[in-house]
Amino acid sequence: MDYINLNYTPKESDLLSCMIIKGDDLKKLANEIAGESSIGTWTKVQTMKSDIYEKLKPNVYEIKEIGNDGKYKIGLIKIAYPLYDFEINNMPGVLAGIAGNIFGMKIAKGLRILDFRFPKEFIDEYEGPEYGIEGVRNTLKIKERPLLGTIVKPKVGLKTEEHAKVAYEAWVGGVDLVKDDENLTSQDFNKFEDRVYKTLEMRDKAEEETGERKAYMPNITAPYNEMIRRAEIAEDAESEYVMIDVVVSGFSAVQSFREENFGFIIHAHRAMHAAMTRSKDFGITMLTLAKIYRLLGVDQLHIGTVVGKMEGEEREVKAIRDEIVYDKVEADNEHKFFEQEWFGLNSVFPVSSGGVHPRLVPKIVEILGRDVIIQAGGGIHGHPDGTRAGAKAMRAAIEAVMEGKPLEEKAEEVIELKKALEYWK
Ligand SMILES: O=C(COP(=O)(O)O)[C@H](O)[C@H](O)COP(=O)(O)O
Ligand SMILES: [Mg+2]
Incomplete structure (x- = not known):
């Protein structure tokens, strides 16, 4: 043939x-x-x-x-x-x-x-994101600045109460979004159901105390029926979000979950993507996967930081951003090989995460713009004065960018930022 x-x-x-x-x-x-x-x-x-x-x-x-x-x-x-x-x-x-x-x-x-x-x-045959950037911003009532997220650390090991307490500290320190790590599911010491209720109780407390919207992204990754059961628990506990490890869960699970129309904002963690995306010989680029996840309908997707701990250079990460954010994308014949029109399909909020700390914030915003969710795990919970101080430092770094101030100048006003800058050179 x-x-x-x-x-x-x-x-x-x-x-x-x-x-x-x-x-x-x-x-x-x-x-x-x-x-x-x-x-x-x-x-x-x-x-x-x-x-x-x-x-x-x-x-x-x-x-x-x-x-x-x-x-x-x-x-x-x-x-x-x-x-x-x-x-x-x-x-x-x-x-x-x-x-x-x-x-x-x-x-x-x-x-x-x-x-x-x-x-x-x-x-036209795919749902696409239900919320996208605009929907997420409306839900959290944050108009312009980058959103600040954290991953509770250690990745696994904290007991349920400790997990909820760390989340609370992060929220009152200035974090908007707290998420589970990709490998935290429902271990014996921190069962999903207890964790969701207890952490969301802390969210309510933090919202009351700060007057800001706060959200929790519980990881529902599991075999599909169990994923649905966990989503029902999250719904009952009044979570706006769920998080799914989209690569390991599989395309079928992601497509089906979106089609269930629970109404959650779906946060997509991409653990294992690099098994497909990293080799230059065999595989599929992250850009291609990102386009697939936009079609399937996740609202937030990890795309890289350029400057953090995970692989992904600037032009590639920007190209991925283009494909999930814009409605019309031009080819550059380096990472984007086709013109792609999305015909009004909602955008996906890019997530920059992995090895992030306050010093890296200005560069991330310079590269990706303000429509980005900046997440720091170690870069918050590793602060010498603990989680709350770490959250304050990260939030101050975002404010500095919004005010057009160098970090060092802002650090004169916010001691937590000063300490973070001394700690992470
Ligand atoms: O837990 C973290 C980051 O923690 P920390 O802030 O302590 O490094 C995420 O799993 C990575 O962002 C994944 O990488 P990617 O976002 O590239 O998929
Ligand atoms: Mg992680």
Whole structure:
């Protein structure tokens, strides 16, 4: 079967895929990838009919040799799939085709999906975020400044009461959002149900004392039925939020959970994404995953900090931000390989987290702008004077940015910030 068609002009309704491939013969490899990801297999089959081929065949419309690694050629290819190939509103099913077997083909010595372009008909079939940036800001009544979040630390180990107390300290110190860590679920010493009620009691107390809106993001990650049970508990306890580890929970769980329409703001932690996104040889870029999660309908997504502890350079993190925040995104042919229009689908609030402390705040805002949720775990609970002081220092750093003041100047007004700056050089 021949799927190479370099004269093909993609249709508005096609789903487009761009990838970097590596092999002996780029044309042959591209052809096999197009087939294996849609209607083909390793040999001609007698059951193939001309109408199937005509209606469903993908078109490889671009093959660019961009280098070699000394042994194999490296190429950038683009494939257009007709929408008729897919059950559109079934993300796991769609991905089993366009991001499925192809990674395991012997002939592919490298294969990394860089970007998908979703057409309008496809986007229309997905919920998208219920709240997005505007909805989250309205809920928390914070108009312009970056939101401040924390992750209760140690990651796991605190007993329920201790967890709730740490959350309270963070909130009264100036944090808006307190979240569970990705690996805190319902351990023996800190059961989900008790934790949610007790922590939310503390939220109410902190709201009363500070006069500010505060929110808790309990991690409901679990096998799906249990996830739903935990969401019901969070609902009963009047949480505005739930948090899901979206990669480990799987596309099916995330899509289904959003379609349950609980009305939660959904915070997406991306633990394990790097198993797919980090290698330059095989995998799927974080940008591509982020676009998928926007479609599935998470409201907040971790995208990186550039300056913190996790990998992710500035241009990439900004490109991911573009894809989850804006309605029309231009290609840059470095991280964004397609023009993507989102046709009014809500935005996702970018979350910058991982190794953050007050000194890094101005740079994060310079890179990502004010529409960002800045989270610090160690950078708050590691403050020499404890959680409340750590929260004050982070909040003061955000205020300094909003006031256009250097951190050092603000530190003269806020002793907690001064100490944080001395502690984290
Ligand atoms: O617990 C933390 C950060 O804690 P700390 O503030 O102590 O480093 C998060 O799990 C990371 O942000 C994940 O990384 P990413 O956000 O890149 O997915
Ligand atoms: Mg964590």
